[in-house]
Amino acid sequence: MVVGKLLVAGTFFLGKELMMEDYREMWRNLGIDLDAHDQLLEVLPPLYQEIILDQPERPARMAYFDMVFSEIHGKRIQELVALKEKGKNVVGTFCTHVPEELVLAVGAACVGLCGGAEVATEEVEKVLPRNLCALIKSSFGFKVGKLCPYVEACDLLVGETTCDGKKKYYEILAEHSPVYVMELPQKKEERDGRLWREEVRELARRLEELTGEKITVENLREAIRVINNKREALMRLMEVRKARPPVISGKDALLINQIAFYDEPRRFAKQVNELCEELEKRAQEGKGVVDDSAPSILLSGCPMAIPNWKLPHILEKAGAAVVMEELCTGVRYFRHLVDDSANDLEGLLDSIADRYLEIDCAVFTPNQRRIENIQQLAKDYQVDGLVYYAIQFCDPYTVEAYRVRKAVEELDLPFLYIETDYSQEDVAQISTRVEAFLELLGSRVASG
Ligand code: BJ8
Numbered sequence: 001m002v003v004g005k006l007l008v009a010g011t012f013f014l015g016k017e018l019m020m021e022d023y024r025e026m027w028r029n030l031g032i033d034l035d036a037h038d039q040l041l042e043v044l045p046p047l048y049q050e051i052i053l054d055q056p057e058r059p060a061r062m063a064y065f066d067m068v069f070s071e072i073h074g075k076r077i078q079e080l081v082a083l084k085e086k087g088k089n090v091v092g093t094f095c096t097h098v099p100e101e102l103v104l105a106v107g108a109a110c111v112g113l114c115g116g117a118e119v120a121t122e123e124v125e126k127v128l129p130r131n132l133c134a135l136i137k138s139s140f141g142f143k144v145g146k147l148c149p150y151v152e153a154c155d156l157l158v159g160e161t162t163c164d165g166k167k168k169y170y171e172i173l174a175e176h177s178p179v180y181v182m183e184l185p186q187k188k189e190e191r192d193g194r195l196w197r198e199e200v201r202e203l204a205r206r207l208e209e210l211t212g213e214k215i216t217v218e219n220l221r222e223a224i225r226v227i228n229n230k231r232e233a234l235m236r237l238m239e240v241r242k243a244r245p246p247v248i249s250g251k252d253a254l255l256i257n258q259i260a261f262y263d264e265p266r267r268f269a270k271q272v273n274e275l276c277e278e279l280e281k282r283a284q285e286g287k288g289v290v291d292d293s294a295p296s297i298l299l300s301g302c303p304m305a306i307p308n309w310k311l312p313h314i315l316e317k318a319g320a321a322v323v324m325e326e327l328c329t330g331v332r333y334f335r336h337l338v339d340d341s342a343n344d345l346e347g348l349l350d351s352i353a354d355r356y357l358e359i360d361c362a363v364f365t366p367n368q369r370r371i372e373n374i375q376q377l378a379k380d381y382q383v384d385g386l387v388y389y390a391i392q393f394c395d396p397y398t399v400e401a402y403r404v405r406k407a408v409e410e411l412d413l414p415f416l417y418i419e420t421d422y423s424q425e426d427v428a429q430i431s432t433r434v435e436a437f438l439e440l441l442g443s444r445v446a447s448g
Helices: 020-030 034-053 062-070 075-085 100-105 121-125 134-144 149-153 164-173 190-211 217-240 250-259 265-285 310-317 345-357 368-380 395-410 427-446
Strands: 090-093 109-112 156-160 179-182 296-301 321-326 385-391 415-420
Touching: 020 034, 020 075, 020 149, 034 062, 034 250, 062 250, 062 265, 075 090, 075 109, 075 149, 090 100, 090 149, 100 109, 100 190, 100 217, 121 134, 134 164, 156 164, 156 190, 164 179, 179 190, 190 345, 217 250, 217 265, 217 345, 250 265, 250 310, 250 321, 296 310, 296 368, 296 395, 310 321, 310 385, 310 415, 310 427, 321 368, 368 395, 385 395, 385 427, 395 415, 415 427
Parallel strands: 090 109, 090 156, 156 179, 296 321, 296 385, 385 415
Antiparallel strands: none
16 A cells, blocks of 8 residues: 555546546646656556545445546646636635635635645755655645646645744745745734734735735625535534444545545535435434444544545554544534624624634644544544544644643543654554554443
């Protein structure tokens, strides 16, 4: 299994040759390095087959998400290019703190750009230190390796002052692409809220300048409605995942959350709702993807960007059922909605700012709300244990693991800490630790 060696999530074809020549022309025009990109595209089909498609009892409605993934560098890029040809813009983001609603309100498309695979390592390490988090290095690798049509399609990249690695990285990224950085406060006092509201307004102004479109009550309210609908669909999925036996695998749920960052939001919400109808029926019939005895796991920690499925795959292959993700590619992305009741623009902008400051990323201090949310999720999903995922060299999440462990142990639940990167070298070692952990969970269940 080669997840870490997988170089890119690219277009590949699930048994059909689709307009390959058209895509090549499009990639060429975007400045993609076609030879390197071709090599990357070869890696994906067997990997996706093994990790995603070979799972038993998959819901039929996952077909849409398989298609979207198989077309990740194809159809979706075509849509973005078509938008640009109509004079619209594409805006890229690296963090769940950047308000998508503002991007949508000015008629632009918003795409998430975090990288989940090691690429162009040699080039990256000429500039960035080796001991930097894999997510940042991956993002830079896609840029300098000319491997990501999303980043090349973007007219503006919006960063944020979250962790030190990212904020310093944006200075370097700005040598390659137009970058705008939002200042995210590190605390959540009233004055931090005021600063953040101002930052949201500043981004609105920057987006108006980029697109020549004015943000109005009407277009902003519509954008809020669209993104709230997307989040509500994901909350509905979250709800049906309480069913036992679980009606969808953790890997499929993660895939959906990853796709949420780049698919067209209206179409995505419709498809998630249709999937939920199928899952709700399955739940009524008691038809699970694994049997009831599979230990249920809450996964918590750093985001898992496409195609990083390394840890969920190890867990589920070993017999666990991941029933919820306390990740930014999980509940942190969708748990809050924007209140759209304000009648004026200022009120709507404040509601957006307030909603995004609710996100309980480990970059905040203190971050008690995250601890409480984790405890609540553990109870709501009646999990047997928590597995904590930290990307090596990520200070906020590696350090906050201590407090999460204490909170989980207070609930008398076992805790497993996994610190890793995108490589494959530690797969056997992690698998051994996971198997021992699941045995422990099994013996606790058996002894009541
Ligand atoms: S809201 S989790 S998306 S900052 S893993 S780059 S923190 S060193 S990604 Fe994140 Fe926004 Fe927070 Fe979510 Fe730094 Fe850690 Fe790397 Fe990270």
